Amino acid sequence: MTETRAAGGEPRAPEDAPPAAEGDVRVPEDAPPDAETATTEPTRRGTLLEARDVHVEFPSRGRRARAVDGVNLAIGEGEIVALVGESGCGKTTLARTLLGLERPTSGSVVYGGAPLDYGSRSLKAHRREVQLVLQDPTGSLNPRHTVYEAVAEGPRIHGLPDEQEVVATALAKAGLRPPERFFLRYPHELSGGQRQRVVIAGALALNPKVLVADEPVASLDASVRGEILALMLGLRDDLGLSALVVTHDLGLAWNIADRVAVMYLGRIVESGPVEQVLTAPRHPYTQALLSVLPESPERVVLTGEPPDPTRIPGGCRFHARCQVLASGRAAEAGVDGRCRSEPLAVLPAVSGAQVACHYAEVTS
Amino acid sequence: MTALLELDDLSVTYRIAAGEVPAVRGVSLSLDSGAALGVAGESGSGKSTLAMALLRLLPRDARVGGRILLDGEDVLTMKWGRLRAVRWAEASIVFQGAQHGLNPVQRIGDQIAEPLLVHDLVKPDGARKRVAELLEQVGLPTWRAGSYPHELSGGQRQRVMIAMALACSPRLIVADEPTTALDVMVQAQVLTLIKQLIAEHGISLIMISHDLSVLADVCDRLAIMYAGRVVENGPSREVFHDARHPYGRALAAAFPTVGDPASRLAPRGLGGDPPDPMRLPTGCSFHPRCPVALAECSTLDVELWPAGEARSAACVHVRAKEEIS
Numbered sequence: 001m002t003e004t005r006a007a008g009g010e011p012r013a014p015e016d017a018p019p020a021a022e023g024d025v026r027v028p029e030d031a032p033p034d035a036e037t038a039t040t041e042p043t044r045r046g047t048l049l050e051a052r053d054v055h056v057e058f059p060s061r062g063r064r065a066r067a068v069d070g071v072n073l074a075i076g077e078g079e080i081v082a083l084v085g086e087s088g089c090g091k092t093t094l095a096r097t098l099l100g101l102e103r104p105t106s107g108s109v110v111y112g113g114a115p116l117d118y119g120s121r122s123l124k125a126h127r128r129e130v131q132l133v134l135q136d137p138t139g140s141l142n143p144r145h146t147v148y149e150a151v152a153e154g155p156r157i158h159g160l161p162d163e164q165e166v167v168a169t170a171l172a173k174a175g176l177r178p179p180e181r182f183f184l185r186y187p188h189e190l191s192g193g194q195r196q197r198v199v200i201a202g203a204l205a206l207n208p209k210v211l212v213a214d215e216p217v218a219s220l221d222a223s224v225r226g227e228i229l230a231l232m233l234g235l236r237d238d239l240g241l242s243a244l245v246v247t248h249d250l251g252l253a254w255n256i257a258d259r260v261a262v263m264y265l266g267r268i269v270e271s272g273p274v275e276q277v278l279t280a281p282r283h284p285y286t287q288a289l290l291s292v293l294p295e296s297p298e299r300v301v302l303t304g305e306p307p308d309p310t311r312i313p314g315g316c317r318f319h320a321r322c323q324v325l326a327s328g329r330a331a332e333a334g335v336d337g338r339c340r341s342e343p344l345a346v347l348p349a350v351s352g353a354q355v356a357c358h359y360a361e362v363t364s
Numbered sequence: 365m366t367a368l369l370e371l372d373d374l375s376v377t378y379r380i381a382a383g384e385v386p387a388v389r390g391v392s393l394s395l396d397s398g399a400a401l402g403v404a405g406e407s408g409s410g411k412s413t414l415a416m417a418l419l420r421l422l423p424r425d426a427r428v429g430g431r432i433l434l435d436g437e438d439v440l441t442m443k444w445g446r447l448r449a450v451r452w453a454e455a456s457i458v459f460q461g462a463q464h465g466l467n468p469v470q471r472i473g474d475q476i477a478e479p480l481l482v483h484d485l486v487k488p489d490g491a492r493k494r495v496a497e498l499l500e501q502v503g504l505p506t507w508r509a510g511s512y513p514h515e516l517s518g519g520q521r522q523r524v525m526i527a528m529a530l531a532c533s534p535r536l537i538v539a540d541e542p543t544t545a546l547d548v549m550v551q552a553q554v555l556t557l558i559k560q561l562i563a564e565h566g567i568s569l570i571m572i573s574h575d576l577s578v579l580a581d582v583c584d585r586l587a588i589m590y591a592g593r594v595v596e597n598g599p600s601r602e603v604f605h606d607a608r609h610p611y612g613r614a615l616a617a618a619f620p621t622v623g624d625p626a627s628r629l630a631p632r633g634l635g636g637d638p639p640d641p642m643r644l645p646t647g648c649s650f651h652p653r654c655p656v657a658l659a660e661c662s663t664l665d666v667e668l669w670p671a672g673e674a675r676s677a678a679c680v681h682v683r684a685k686e687e688i689s
């Protein structure tokens with residue numbers, strides 16, 4: 001982690017202000033009015049980790065990058081949630097915020113019902129319960145440390161007793177068996193898949209409740225990928241671990257997640273059970289993402305680059321690239337004006353399927 | 365259709381301090397004029413080595429064997445001058461990670477114009493017009509000619525690389541992982557562009573990727589490599605949906621189809637590691653990882669056996685089936 005963050009917010013840039021007044025935001029009837037009450041809605045599993053109206057801003061070349069711009073997201077006990085979206089949409093920032101590595105500019109992170117306290121002791125405790133699994137195992141393992149040392153690092157920092165047993169158990173849970181055989185190996189003596197298992201073992205050594213995995217298989221070969229995903233599913237089934245899996249890969253979400261949240265330019269624009277969202281997507285952005293998968297019948301290739309969080313458009317933040325608006329379907333449904341000028345409400349942290357789109361609201 | 369490119373028993377061995385690295389071990393493939401061939405396989409299977417061998421771009425310490433016939437002419441025995449002409453005018457290559465292929469301190473218009481001027485294909489005043497044309501073809505605004513690479517996004521840089529590859533109107537483009545580092549939507553944009561260009565200009569394509577699903581989408585035929593050899597070869601859709609080689613099946617299963625109940629909450633992969641080319645397993649190199657290996661697989665000399673109409677696979681199960689029928 002090399003990012004640095006300057007303290008203090010900057011004055012709101014004028015173009016950041018939405019064209020419609022804040023009071024015009026229409027809240028769908030069936031959704032609770034705000035995030036606070038949203039979390040009390042009954043869910044299948046008890047909520048373990050939650051983002052409540054989280055905003056994270058960074059100063060960026062004299063402007064403000066609203067990397068996370070109002071997100072409610074709950075991860076239930078034993079639940080795997082996939083967070084998907086193009087690069088730059090704020091996935092990593094949101095994940096780091098849930099880990100307590102980034103402090104929200106506003107809003108809060110709630111773990112086990114209590115808001116996260118940013119004192120160093122409570123943060124240390126939080127990071128034991130909520131563990132980060134890094135993307136690139138080659139980059140996150142020290143080439144001069146043995147597997148044993150790599151996995152023992154966390155337990156040492158947290159002063160856990162019975163170090164050797166902790167390390168052996170963690171390696172075994174991560175599928176490196178018999179663990180003793182791996183103690184003295186160095187990263188370069190392992191395959192890519194084994195290295196990723198060592199990284200996962202390092203996280204498991206602290207007996208966490210939640211894993212936050214940022215692109216856990218992006219740097220792995222296709223054939224090895226399935227093994228690591230199966231491991232993560234197994235950890236959920238056997239140990240009841242929850243996970244937030246950050247990925248740009250919808251196939252991965254289909255492979256392991258219970259729920260999916262689709263992020264666009266700092267906001268979650270659609271979320272719900274994987275089967276529902278990925279087979280009957282309602283947000284035009286989700287539809288476009290699915291349509292460019294190989295073998296999908298009709299492609300919607302969005303033009304332009306992933307957008308810039310220092311210039312979030314007014315109205316629906318997706319409207320400039322929206323194929324539904326561009327094709328005139330939004331106008332036919334009578335919502336084109338709203339697409340351009342009326343911001344969507346922030347989606348609450350519910351587990352059912354929901355979408356932030358004017359067109360989807362009136363057509364379904 | 366006649367074959368534009370034919371590889372006949374191509375082999376490449378790198379010589380390093382520790383010994384010899386047989387990176388490509390006897391590959392025979394052919395590419396029809398106007399067709400697109402995909403080459404898939406795990407990292408280390410020899411895909412990039414194969415690509416570089418096609419245009420003799422390998423380091424000196426690589427020993428190359430076999431024949432590479434481009435329009436009947438062997439690239440491996442060409443004189444240097446002829447090879448230079450072939451590299452641009454007949455076949456050009458687009459590498460992985462466009463950032464490395466571009467000169468950071470030269471404007472992109474000048475970089476695109478360079479091969480045109482070197483080969484005397486245009487006069488300096490004609491170069492500007494041709495550059496504008498090429499930028500337009502790859503979907504970039506013409507004013508981008510004045511930009512430096514760092515002013516462009518990854519997807520735009522990959523478009524510039526494609527424009528450079530197109531500059532001398534080649535008949536064959538070799539694209540090595542052209543979209544690997546790109547974001548999903550940008551990847552879709554670049555793939556759409558590649559498909560459109562090969563269709564419009566009748567260019568032949570060899571596209572290399574670890575992503576079988578991407579290749580199946582763009583290419584007519586697929587060759588799957590394992591440990592320096594082609595282990596399966598056939599029409600893309602058939603290879604992707606119904607591979608005959610167990611490695612091909614494992615690779616295809618690693619890319620789930622969203623919506624397919626069989627892969628829902630059931631990630632599939634392949635145990636074990638790709639082999640070290642310096643310590644290749646005996647017999648079929650895949651046998652230590654193979655879920656359906658037989659006792660004889662550790663000693664049998666596998667080769668590409670016929671596996672149905674225009675298909676072949678290097679697996680003992682395939683040979684058995686074909687012999688019965």
Ligand SMILES: Nc1ncnc2c1ncn2[C@@H]1O[C@H](COP(=O)(O)OP(=O)(O)O)[C@@H](O)[C@H]1O
Pocket residue numbers: 003004005058059060065066067085086087088089090091092093094308309
């Ligand atoms: N420390 C930082 N300082 C300034 N900008 C940042 C910082 N971290 C992230 N950003 C910006 O925030 C946006 C979201 O980034 P990120 O969360 O990494 O997205 P993702 O993981 O979806 O690719 C990007 O525009 C990025 O440039």
Ligand SMILES: Nc1ncnc2c1ncn2[C@@H]1O[C@H](COP(=O)(O)OP(=O)(O)O)[C@@H](O)[C@H]1O
Pocket residue numbers: 378379380385386387405406407408409410411412413414423641
């Ligand atoms: N310049 C080189 N010297 C020695 N070995 C090399 C060299 N380039 C590649 N190799 C080895 O050759 C094999 C094939 O590599 P490569 O062609 O890059 O595979 P792929 O593109 O399929 O990942 C690998 O084992 C790799 O380590």
Ligand code: SF4
Pocket residue numbers: 283284285316317318319320322323324325330338339340356357358359360
């Ligand atoms: S609100 Fe309008 S512009 Fe936004 S995604 Fe829906 S249809 Fe498109």
Ligand SMILES: [Mg+2]
Pocket residue numbers: 088091092093214
């Ligand atoms: Mg990220």
Ligand SMILES: [Mg+2]
Pocket residue numbers: 411412413
């Ligand atoms: Mg390669």
